[in-house]
Amino acid sequence: MSQLLVDVVRERFGSAVLESHAQHGDETIVVHPANWKEVARFLRDEPRAQMNMLVDLTAVDYPEREPRFEVVAHYLSLQKGHRLRVKARIGDADGDDAEIDSLADLWGSANWMEREAWDMFGINFLGHPDLRRILMYPEFEGHPLRRDYPADKIQPLVPYREVDNIEKLPPFGAEEGMSFGRQTHIQSGEED
Amino acid sequence: MEPLDRDLDDAELELPADPTMTLNVGPAHPAMHGTVRCMMELSGENIVKADVQVGYLHRGFEKMCERGTWNQVFPYVDRCNYVSPMLNNVGFAMAVEKMLGIETTERCQWYRMALGELARISDHLTCTGAMAMELGAFTPFLWMIKGREMVWDIMEEESGARLTHSFGRVGGMAKPPTEGFAEQARAAVTQILTIIDEVENLLLTNRIFIDRLQGVGFISAEDAVSLGWTGPCLRASGVPYDVRKAHPYLKYGDVDFDVPVGEHGDCWDRFMVRLDEIRQSARIIDQSLDQLPDDGPINVEDPRVVLPEKEDVYNSIEGTIQHFKIVMEGIKVPAGEVYAYTEAGNGELGFYLVSDGSGTPYRVRIRPPCFLVTSGLERIITGQMIADVVPCFGSLNMIGGECDR
Helix, strand or coil: CHHHHHHHHHHHHHHHEEEEECHHHCCEEEECHHHHHHHHHHHHHCCCCCCCEEEEEEEEECCCCCCCEEEEEEEECCCCCCEEEEEEEECCCCCCCCEEECCCCCCCHHHHHHHHHHHHHCCEEECCCCCCCCCCCCCCCCCCCCCCCCCCCCCCCCCCCCCCCCCCCCCCCCCCCCCCCCCHHHHHHHHC | CCCCCCCCCCCCCCCCCCCCEEEEECCCCCCCCCCCEEEEEEECCEEEEEEEECCCCCCCHHHHHCCCCHHHHHHHHHCCCCCCHHHHHHHHHHHHHHHHCCCCCHHHHHHHHHHHHHHHHHHHHHHHHHHHHHCCCHHHHHHHHHHHHHHHHHHHHHHCCCCCCCCEECCEECCCCCCCHHHHHHHHHHHHHHHHHHHHHHHCCCHHHHHHHCCCCCCCHHHHHHCCCCHHHHHHCCCCCCHHHHCCCCCHHHCCCCCCCCCCCCHHHHHHHHHHHHHHHHHHHHHHHHHCCCCCCCCCCCCCCCCCCHHHHHHCHHHHHHHHHHHHHCCCCCCEEEEEEEEECCEEEEEEEEECCCCCEEEEEEECHHHHHHHCHHHHHCCCEHHHHHHHHHHHCCCHHHHHC
């Protein structure tokens, strides 16, 4: 069933399908990143595919490879019951230039999952309506699920956020502060 | 401090030029169980625009999974959906087993099913109970938590821990079922079904409860599918997709159960689908316990993945080495990738695993059903009144640990 599906995509996109395999029974195709969105649209609208659900979208970082990231999407057809994994490889060795088209206007589920992939890997989804960090806070530096991000890295302290149009004072003045809490581990050397 | 007897008539009442008002609920708000922040733009009491922000419970599990062995992932998946950790345990174990090409034993499969359905009951009891409590009905909540405690007593008896069992193992379970498991499970399920009946008597004819749920938080089947919703929330919208029926795993193909489906996709349907699923889970448990063999191996006989008996570890060099290799180096999973999915309490729980052939996972992606369900909250509360946020949010059963990982 799914093998047929791979053939359907191959028939339509030809050489844009770079490779395919069916490891552990999961049909997989790797497509050229330029065709990412076209393939997605085709899978959704083609009557033989009818992939109406984008089940999962994530990325995997392979720092020793070029291109570095693999964006992985899992599609499911509720009517036909078949699944397909589509991957595309993007990004250079530094992790810059990792850009791919957003699927947010095709599936609602892509919105948050792409935000997560941006947050965790720094993959820029072109045309995404609202590409903000989702699990991390806005001031977070770096992208934590990259392999070169150390798991025990300490992030810099975030100053009070400046929020416009809000009548609210910070809980303490600049000189007050808490004698305990996060600030102390930075200044602990001076206090002793 | 301002004097309490300030004369309000003197003060000029200033209305903002812009008729909308921004209201921030959460992240630590009693009605936002879990930690979610909801920024709402209000016009009067109507929500014009909403922005749901998650991530306050992010603990970096996917990163941490890349540092240990495959078996050391179990405690992390426990803490994803902490109301039904057994389902997560089984889901992850099955994903690794799919990669290794292992078929678990008959006894293990029935045992996993019975435990998993008990965990599903505890998940649904929590969700429906909390939902009722947030709408002012405290009694059903207490009754349902009493039922949940019965499930957790069984879990404690089996695994030693009430909440985070870490009971799954690649290739089987940590321990075989205890002697009184079947008896205890049957007794608990009977009592839970009585609780459900009593709760229904209290709630389903209550005018206030009905009015606050029916026609509130509507979502169409197309939207739910597009948003990647699975589980009870999707079924409430009328799409009969259940992984246990659509792609049967374990022994779900051999048991008899129905998939409850809603009609309208409102909060009421989500509530009712969950209640009905508890009854279906009870049916599955009953059949699983009938079929659960009294003896036989619980783990596969595969020295690559399963720890040897303690007697062998202490008395034979082969056993010692085998134990050492599995504990220190971890299970060697062949290089490759796999996506395995099971039906968890909130929908399709997927694991996308990448292995580089070493004893440590290269990438563990947990596909949390809650994350996608919560992404639809914005859509269902826009246009509703502010009081409707509470039942809408409650009916989605957002579990912070699973959503934010």
